[in-house]
Amino acid sequence: MNESLVVMVRGVIAFVTLLILTRVLGKQQIAQLDFFEYVLGITIGSIASSLTIDLSIKAFPQWVGLVTWIVAVIISQHVTIRWRVAAKYINGEPTIIIMDGKIMEKTMRSLRYTLTDLLEQLRQKDVFDLEQVAYAIVETSGQLSVLLKPDYQAVRRRDLNLVGPIERVNIELIFDGVLIEPNLRQAGVSSDWLRQQLQGRGIKDVSEVFLATIDANKQLYVDLYKDKIVTLIDVDDEPEKRVK
């Protein structure tokens, strides 16, 4: 028995299975996962690693275990989307821990959420003074959402009746040295226009460009493979000690 070969084949099976099934799971970010989903992720990873290297168990039952867990997650996701009561039970609910500027000590105790946690998460939100907080809510992911008292909220353009320019996401025209034709049409520019712009910056060919994007005002951002930096800034703590 060639164990290395078997481990390799099993590894490919586990990898591709995870790749296919986790695509179905969606694009929830790690920070958005609640504790249950976090544990589910660890369990699925553990089964996948066992499928790869534990040759004392047949591959198929382990693969079935892996698929079962992922399908269970998919089902629980669908249930929580369609059935609000189940969502409350499975994911929990957001909990208010500062209400009208008052800390809810009993609620914090029931969540096993300490004052240190609260102060730390407030600081992460750039809030260093509890006096500024009107409401604070612990989300199901464990993150803290904060609503400041009106006196401490930042002024926005609409408060000053200022009309800002319409913002649009920049469109990539050249990516890794390759011209993206469909994006030219989307941006409403031609390849000739782009070449003229590049020539104006001393660039002879598209292949010299690492990235070129265009904004709503038709302003180009261009980054070349060969960066002509005059003064290098070293952010090393002790650059003089670096071995060259």
Add this chain to the structure above:
Amino acid sequence: MERWLKTLLPLAVLLLFALLMTSDWYWKQPRGPHNDVALHIERLRAAVLAEDWQQAEAAWQQLDAAWRYMIKRLQFSVERDEIRGLTLSLARLRGALQAADRNGALIELAAAEEHWQDLGR
């Protein structure tokens, strides 16, 4: 990529994996008398019962060769411990044959047969 292909391709890949991992029943089938493990076990048993040790040694060689061939085919779908179990059983069987130990050989033959039948279950 077409939508149906996006759905069908991953499903086909998953199905292929499932088939690969459950194909032991297929790979266990002999492709000829030279790799028929069950047949060689029977021949070896007959030689041991007749206490024809020269014939038994030849039958063991054929059984061992058939088993080595089968390992390559079955390794992706069966447990490593079952493979090791049968390999060790054959090693002990050879020792019994060299010692002309009829009882020991029959015991190991029964164990080897059990391992073979358990493979892929």
